[in-house]
Amino acid sequence: MAQSRVAKVYAGNQENNLTEWEFLALNSELNIADGHARQELTPGQSKIIDELPLLFGEGERRRVEEIERECHRAYLQLLGQHSYPSTPGRVLSCYSSSVAMEILSRALATRMDSVALLHPTFDNIADLLRGNSLRLLPIAEDPLHGGDLDDELLRSVGCVFITTPNNPTGKVVPEERLRRLAEQCAEHDVILALDTSFRGFDTRAHYDHYAVLQSVGCRWAVIEDTGKLWPTLDLKLGMLVFSEDIGLPVSKIYSDILLGVSPMILVLARRFAEDAANGGLDELHRFIGGNRELVRAQLADLPGLTFPDADSKVSVERVHLGDRPGTEVWAALRESNVYALPCRAFHWDKPNEGSNMLRIALARSSEPLARSVQTLRLVLERF
Ligand SMILES: Cc1ncc(COP(=O)(O)O)c(C=O)c1O
Structure with a gap:
C-alpha cells in the first residue's frame, strides 16, 4: 500500500x-x-514519556476545560504571548496547525475572495487557501520587511497572511514591523493572519504579539503550533486564536470539523511546555x-x-x-x-x-x- x-x-x-x-x-x-x-528525547522529556499512563489518567479524571486552559497558558506564556485572549472559546485547539489553517481558510472564504500571502512559505498554506477558492497575491519577503505594504494590494484583498518565523527562511517580523502591518490592515479593514508555528525556536519571535495586535485594534487571527518543537511522535496540537471582532464564522466552522483535541495530548503538551520553561x-x-x-x-x-x-x-x-x-x-x-x-x-x-x-x-x-x-x-x- x-x-x-x-x-x-x-x-x-x-x-x-x-x-x-x-x-x-x-x-x-x-x-x-x-x-x-x-x-x-532529552532526559527531562523522557521522564514525561515514562509517565504516559499517569498523563492518560489525568486526561480521564479532570475537566477538559481546565486541562485545555492550563495547556494554552503553559505553551503561550513559555513563548512570551502573555496577552493571548484567555476567555473561553478564543483559543481553539485543533489536531494540527493544518486543521487550524483549513478552518481559517474556510472562514475567510465566506467573506472574501482574495488573500495576500507571503512568498516563499510552506506550500500547504497556499494550497489550503486555494482549496477554498481564494485567489492569492504574493508578498515577497524583502518588501514585507522593507517598509509599508502597497495600498493597492491592501485594497484588493480581505486578508494578509504572514508566516513568522517563516518556513523555510527563518525570517521574523519584528515588533515594530508587526505594529505597522497591523495599522495598515486596520486602515484598510483587512484581517491580519499569522502562522507562528516556528516561533518556539527564535526568541526574536517571543515579544507579545497579542499585545501589539490588540493595541492596534485590527481584526486578526494567529495559528500557533506545538508540533515543531518536541519529538513527541506527532502528538501535538495547533491553536487557532482570533480577535473578538474578526467577523468570520470561525467557531461555527471549527464545530463543523471537530469537537476538541484529546485531553491526554493537552496534558502532554503542557508537561513539555513546563519542561521547556525549566x-x-x-x-x-x-x-x-x-x-x-x-x-x-x-x-x-x-x-x-x-x-x-x-x-x-x-x-x-x-x-x-x-x-x-x-x-x-x-x-x-x-x-x-x-x-x-x-x-x-x-x-x-x-x-x-x-x-x-x-x-x-x-x-x-x-x-x-x-x-x-x-x-x-x-x-x-x-x-
Ligand atoms: C509554517 C507551517 N505551518 C503549518 C504547518 C503544518 O503543520 P502540521 O503538519 O502539523 O499540520 C507547517 C508544516 O511544516 C509549517 O511549516
Missing part, C-alpha cells in the same frame, strides 16, 4: 508538493526532509544551533554553495546549490537512502525561484544528521 503511494508520488515529479516529498523520506533513517522534531527551551536552542553549525561546517567550502538564511534560528536550514538543480541532487542523494527537501514548492507563485535549493531538517539526532550531510557533500562534489 505504502509502496504504491511512493511510486505514485515520486515518478520523478518535480511538481510534488512538499508533503509528497516528505512522505518519500518517512521510512529512511536518514530523513532530513520534514520539519517535524525527530531528535532523541531550561528545556534553552537546551533546544543550543541543540538546533549546534546542528546548524555542523551542516554549515561540513558544506561551507563547496564551490558555488551558499546558505541564504544567515540569521535563521528555526529548525531547518536552506542550502543554495549554485547552478545544481535541487531535484537532481535530491535524486542522487536518494540513491544513498538520504532524503532532503527540494525547495521549488515553497515558492508557490514562482517555483523556479526555488529550483536550486534544498532544505535540511535540523531537528534530528546529530549522528544521523552528520552522516546525511557527509553523503550530501559527496553527492555535491560530483555535480
Whole structure:
C-alpha cells in the first residue's frame, strides 16, 4: 500500500508538493526532509514519556476545560504571548496547525475572495487557501520587511497572511514591523493572519504579539503550533486564536470539523511546555544551533554553495546549490537512502525561484544528521 503511494508520488515529479516529498523520506533513517522534531528525547522529556499512563489518567479524571486552559497558558506564556485572549472559546485547539489553517481558510472564504500571502512559505498554506477558492497575491519577503505594504494590494484583498518565523527562511517580523502591518490592515479593514508555528525556536519571535495586535485594534487571527518543537511522535496540537471582532464564522466552522483535541495530548503538551520553561527551551536552542553549525561546517567550502538564511534560528536550514538543480541532487542523494527537501514548492507563485535549493531538517539526532550531510557533500562534489 505504502509502496504504491511512493511510486505514485515520486515518478520523478518535480511538481510534488512538499508533503509528497516528505512522505518519500518517512521510512529512511536518514530523513532530513520534514520539519517535524525527530531528535532523541532529552532526559527531562523522557521522564514525561515514562509517565504516559499517569498523563492518560489525568486526561480521564479532570475537566477538559481546565486541562485545555492550563495547556494554552503553559505553551503561550513559555513563548512570551502573555496577552493571548484567555476567555473561553478564543483559543481553539485543533489536531494540527493544518486543521487550524483549513478552518481559517474556510472562514475567510465566506467573506472574501482574495488573500495576500507571503512568498516563499510552506506550500500547504497556499494550497489550503486555494482549496477554498481564494485567489492569492504574493508578498515577497524583502518588501514585507522593507517598509509599508502597497495600498493597492491592501485594497484588493480581505486578508494578509504572514508566516513568522517563516518556513523555510527563518525570517521574523519584528515588533515594530508587526505594529505597522497591523495599522495598515486596520486602515484598510483587512484581517491580519499569522502562522507562528516556528516561533518556539527564535526568541526574536517571543515579544507579545497579542499585545501589539490588540493595541492596534485590527481584526486578526494567529495559528500557533506545538508540533515543531518536541519529538513527541506527532502528538501535538495547533491553536487557532482570533480577535473578538474578526467577523468570520470561525467557531461555527471549527464545530463543523471537530469537537476538541484529546485531553491526554493537552496534558502532554503542557508537561513539555513546563519542561521547556525549566531550561528545556534553552537546551533546544543550543541543540538546533549546534546542528546548524555542523551542516554549515561540513558544506561551507563547496564551490558555488551558499546558505541564504544567515540569521535563521528555526529548525531547518536552506542550502543554495549554485547552478545544481535541487531535484537532481535530491535524486542522487536518494540513491544513498538520504532524503532532503527540494525547495521549488515553497515558492508557490514562482517555483523556479526555488529550483536550486534544498532544505535540511535540523531537528534530528546529530549522528544521523552528520552522516546525511557527509553523503550530501559527496553527492555535491560530483555535480
Ligand atoms: C509554517 C507551517 N505551518 C503549518 C504547518 C503544518 O503543520 P502540521 O503538519 O502539523 O499540520 C507547517 C508544516 O511544516 C509549517 O511549516
